[in-house]
Amino acid sequence: MTAVSRLVRRAFPGHNPLATFGDRIEGGVLALGVVVALLAVPVAGAVGSEIYATHVSRVGAEQKSRIQVDAVLAEAAPSMDGAVGSEALIETTEAVATWHLPGGLARKGVVRAPYGAEAGTTLRIWVDLSGEPTEPPMTNQGAAFNAIFSALLLWGLIAGAMALLYGLVRFACMRIRLRWWQLEWELTAPDWTGR
Known part of the structure; x- marks a missing residue:
């Protein structure tokens, strides 16, 4: 079983009779996180493009001044x-x-x-232009680097937020599961152990 098929099974437990309500919540949050991370790619690209356009005009002004x-x-x-x-x-x-x-x-x-x-x-x-020491002017390569870095940082923050959300939901569901199992065992244990 590949990592992708495991991911799909986890996101969509389907009619698996062993899947609990918590499994379905985890799957829904996982699917939501993947969709949001994928939708963030063009958004991050647009933000990076806008930053590049802003920096290119700055490059021209700084090169002249x-x-x-x-x-x-x-x-x-x-x-x-x-x-x-x-x-x-x-x-x-x-x-x-x-x-x-x-x-x-x-x-x-x-x-x-x-x-x-x-x-x-x-x-x-x-x-x-007034003769005061200043920083070197920004270059086109610097503008491109800043735009790419900003776009990747934005996408990373969004994807990271989705991963954190999924981790928190998974942790909460696991705690609830363990509590239910403990309660069920407390009810079942006397019949099995005779205590």
Whole structure:
């Protein structure tokens, strides 16, 4: 018997004379969970598509509003020895640097630099139109990754919720079953054991 046929038998106990009311409830919840998980696929796809469309317009805006420039460290970056706790997990630290905008205007500010970088080290940084350091612009690949990740996460949450619901119903039905069996045994045991 394959896993699929076992799943179908569990979801649809049919006219099995040994199937209880609890088995039918479990089967109904299992069938509902599978249907909801399957219906969530196109919903997650639509959400992912919408996120991609939103991010693509952001990609265009960020690509136009951010440029890369060379920044020269005005002072040495702190060494790794000064890093504590979670700071040591990050490969860069803050350091003061100077850079020139395309129009020739000089700017000075705090940038991310490798630990221990010496004064005079040249780094490539991203700046916005006002010349302030900023994050790199989003790319089309980044937009696609975010959309796919969001769609898979949404589907996983829905499928996980259905699996949790089925698990809770199955647990509750099993507890009820065990209680009924215990009560039936308490009624039957004296006839069998003579006590």
